[in-house]
Amino acid sequence: MTAHFTLVDDDIVLPKGAFARTHRKTLMCDGRPVMGLTQGRQRPYVFPLFTPQGFAVTSESPADHPHHNSFWIAADHVHGRMPAADGRIEEYTYNFYVDETFQGRAPGSLVVTGTRTEPHADAIAIIQEIEWRGPVEWAAPTGRLVARETRTLTVQAAENLHIVDIDSRLAAADWDFSLGATRHAYFNVRVAPGMTVPFGGVVADDRGHKGGAAISGGGARWVDFSGPVGGGHRAGLAVFPDPRDHDDMWWFVADWGVITVGPFRLRQRVIGKGDQLCARYRVLVHDGDAQSCDVAGHHERYLSSRGHE
DSSP states (O other), rough: OOOEEEEEEOOOOOTOOOOOEEEEEEEETEEEEEEEEEOOOOOOEEEEEETTTTTBBBBBSSOOTTTOOSSEEEEEEEEEEEEEGOOOOOEEEESSSSSSSTTTBBOOOEEEEEEEEEEETTTTEEEEEEEEOOOOBBBBTTTOOEEEEEEEEEEOOSSSSSEEEEEHHHHHHHSOOEOOOSSSEEEEBOOOOGGOOOOOOOEEEESEEEEEEEEOOOOOOOOEHHHHHHHTEEEEEEEEEEGGOOOOOOEETTTTTTEEESSHHHOOOETTOEEEEEEEEEEEEEESSEEEEEEEEHHHHHHTTTTTO
8 A cells, every 4th residue: 555645834823923933844644643854943853753653762852962852963073164364264163963052162053944845656755955054153143154955854654664764965055164073973863761771672783782882883784772662562763874975984872862873983074165975874763673673684675775785
């Protein structure tokens, strides 16, 4: 049976003349919610995120890390090479990860300027145009435009899982910029509190390693976080980075519920004008645990579909 996807605006009733700085669209599949596309105060992110049985598997803004926004892209150590007087170039350094000044770097914001959808057979592609802007400052009343991102989320529905493919293309705006080196980048998820290891969850990788300390660093090809979601049920999600974009793949995984993976932990990546960073990932949002939904088999098929074995 063909899945039918719709993307609808969440209606918020406000007093006359008022407007919301943040907003959300909800993706539905055959009348069931799949995920919300949220524009938060500092960045766009996916929340809520549901399994086919309707269990939410991520946390939107936990008290210990309020900038952990469920399912998101971010980076600190973003360096813009800006023109100055007399033909000089100056480096302006921003943080697009924490929502306030972090290690001396002022916070920027990611703002969606346009969204469109493209239907596919049994899938939908949602394309977001996003500006990476520095903070309001002297001589930059709207923040400096550091980069432009085109982010495509392609969603498929299967019997016991939702498949979300993320394709992020981050391009220089008017000047060159660089990212990293940093562990606070690039693709991130924060799982629901009940799924964490202290509450009976399991985080594991393709090598059979379990626990954040054993997985963090290099070497893993995929990571799955599964745990209790209520009523005796278990659910979770798995993250597959595309190896074509991750010659310097590095993971940070914690038992308390975070997975971060990115390609510039150990070295800086420079993006020149006319160039772009390409970072692609697949996320399986599944009912049951990693074994019951065959995360390993899905990963092998993912690699094969992209020309990797």
